[in-house]
Amino acid sequence: MTAAPEGAGPNDPYGLGQVMDLSALKRVYAREGPFATVYLEGRSPGEDAEKQTRLRWRALRERLERERAPVAALDAAEEALSRTRPGEEQTSGRTLVTTADGTVAFDAAWDAALGRGDAAHWDPLPVLGPFVREAARAVRVLLVVADQESARLHHLVVAEEHEPAELARGSVEGSAVESPHHVREGGLSHRRIQRRADEAVAQNAKEAAEAVGEHLHRFAPDVLVLAGAVQGRTALRERLPAEAGELLVETGRGGDEPGSWEALCDEVLRIAGEHSARTAEDAAARLSEGLAHERGVSGHTGTLHAVEVGALETLLFEDGAAAKNEGELLRSAARTDASFALVPAGTGVEDGVAGVLRFAPIPM
Incomplete structure (x- = not known):
C-alpha cells in the first residue's frame, strides 16, 4: 500500500x-x-x-x-x-x-x-x-507519525529561522481486518484474540514500512523522524528498510492529545538544528583534511582559481562572516556543478570563503 x-x-x-x-x-x-x-x-x-x-x-x-x-x-x-x-x-x-x-x-x-x-x-x-x-542551513525531514493502525508521512524542510515548511504529505491506512487492540477475555479465546491483534499490528506496520521506504527514495531526506505512540513506533521501527537506520531519530511526541502537533514541531526543530550543526562541523572537518592533503583551499583568490580550472567540488562560506565577491564565486561554482555548504562561525577561513577540491589545481 x-x-x-x-x-x-x-x-x-x-x-x-x-x-x-x-x-x-x-x-x-x-x-x-x-x-x-x-x-x-x-x-x-x-x-x-x-x-x-x-x-x-x-x-x-x-x-x-x-x-x-x-x-x-x-x-x-x-x-x-x-x-x-x-x-x-x-x-x-x-x-x-x-x-x-x-x-x-x-x-x-x-x-x-x-x-x-x-x-x-x-x-x-x-x-x-x-x-x-x-x-x-535547511534540513530535509521525513516525519512519520505512527500508531498501530496507520501512519502519517510529512515531507518537511526545516531551518532555524522558519516554521517547518511542508512540501507534501501522505498517509497509510493498514489493511488488516482484525483490530490491533487487545480485548480482555480469558483462556484460549483471549490468546486467539491477542494473536490476531498482534498479526494485525504486524501487517499494518509492514505496509507502513513499505511506504516509508518509497518516500525515502522519493524525497531523499537528511533525517527520518519517527513519532507517535510507543506501540506503533516500535512495530514500524522493526520493519523499516536498512537505509532508514542511519537517518532515524525517534520521539514520543505526536500523539492525539491537545497541543501535540505544536510540541512535535518544536521537537523537529530541535532535531533539525542539531543535524544542521553537525553537518557544518563535518564540512569544516572535510576542509581541514583537504587542506592537509592539497584537496582544500582557503581564501577568495585560491578558491576562485580552483573553480575556474574545474577543481572545486564544494564551495564553503563561513556562517556569519562576509564572503569576498560571493556573487562571482557562486556564479562560477554553479557553472561547474559544484555544491555549496557552510562551515561554523569562528572557523576563521580567509575572506570568509574556502573550498573542498576534486583534485589539486595547477598552481597559479
Missing part, C-alpha cells in the same frame, strides 16, 4: 538541504544581467496580509526604481507576486530574481532574509548569497 503525497506547501526546485547542489542555479546565471533580486521576509500573517504584502512590495519597487531598474524587471516581479495566494509571502517569505527584459529567472517561496527585513537589489549579478546560506 503506497502513500502518495496529498497536500503540498512550497515547491522545492532548488535542492534546499545541507549540501546544496548549485547546478540548480546554473540557468539563473546563464541569463544576461543586470538583475533585480527581491527578498520578502516571512512574517506572521494577519487579516490584512494581502494589503501588507502590497505595501511592502511597493516600498521595494520604489527602491529599485531609484536604482534605475527597468519597468519590465519590476513588472515581472509584481506579476509573480500577484499569482500567489493572499498572505503566502507573509507565511513563507519569497525570493525573486528578474531580468531587464522581464524574465523571472528565479522564484522560491522561501525567506532568506534571516530576520533582516525585506530587501531589493539591482546589480550585475543576482544577489543569491543570502538564499544559498539559508538553504544550506
Whole structure:
C-alpha cells in the first residue's frame, strides 16, 4: 500500500538541504544581467496580509526604481507576486530574481532574509548569497507519525529561522481486518484474540514500512523522524528498510492529545538544528583534511582559481562572516556543478570563503 503525497506547501526546485547542489542555479546565471533580486521576509500573517504584502512590495519597487531598474524587471516581479495566494509571502517569505527584459529567472517561496527585513537589489549579478546560506542551513525531514493502525508521512524542510515548511504529505491506512487492540477475555479465546491483534499490528506496520521506504527514495531526506505512540513506533521501527537506520531519530511526541502537533514541531526543530550543526562541523572537518592533503583551499583568490580550472567540488562560506565577491564565486561554482555548504562561525577561513577540491589545481 503506497502513500502518495496529498497536500503540498512550497515547491522545492532548488535542492534546499545541507549540501546544496548549485547546478540548480546554473540557468539563473546563464541569463544576461543586470538583475533585480527581491527578498520578502516571512512574517506572521494577519487579516490584512494581502494589503501588507502590497505595501511592502511597493516600498521595494520604489527602491529599485531609484536604482534605475527597468519597468519590465519590476513588472515581472509584481506579476509573480500577484499569482500567489493572499498572505503566502507573509507565511513563507519569497525570493525573486528578474531580468531587464522581464524574465523571472528565479522564484522560491522561501525567506532568506534571516530576520533582516525585506530587501531589493539591482546589480550585475543576482544577489543569491543570502538564499544559498539559508538553504544550506535547511534540513530535509521525513516525519512519520505512527500508531498501530496507520501512519502519517510529512515531507518537511526545516531551518532555524522558519516554521517547518511542508512540501507534501501522505498517509497509510493498514489493511488488516482484525483490530490491533487487545480485548480482555480469558483462556484460549483471549490468546486467539491477542494473536490476531498482534498479526494485525504486524501487517499494518509492514505496509507502513513499505511506504516509508518509497518516500525515502522519493524525497531523499537528511533525517527520518519517527513519532507517535510507543506501540506503533516500535512495530514500524522493526520493519523499516536498512537505509532508514542511519537517518532515524525517534520521539514520543505526536500523539492525539491537545497541543501535540505544536510540541512535535518544536521537537523537529530541535532535531533539525542539531543535524544542521553537525553537518557544518563535518564540512569544516572535510576542509581541514583537504587542506592537509592539497584537496582544500582557503581564501577568495585560491578558491576562485580552483573553480575556474574545474577543481572545486564544494564551495564553503563561513556562517556569519562576509564572503569576498560571493556573487562571482557562486556564479562560477554553479557553472561547474559544484555544491555549496557552510562551515561554523569562528572557523576563521580567509575572506570568509574556502573550498573542498576534486583534485589539486595547477598552481597559479
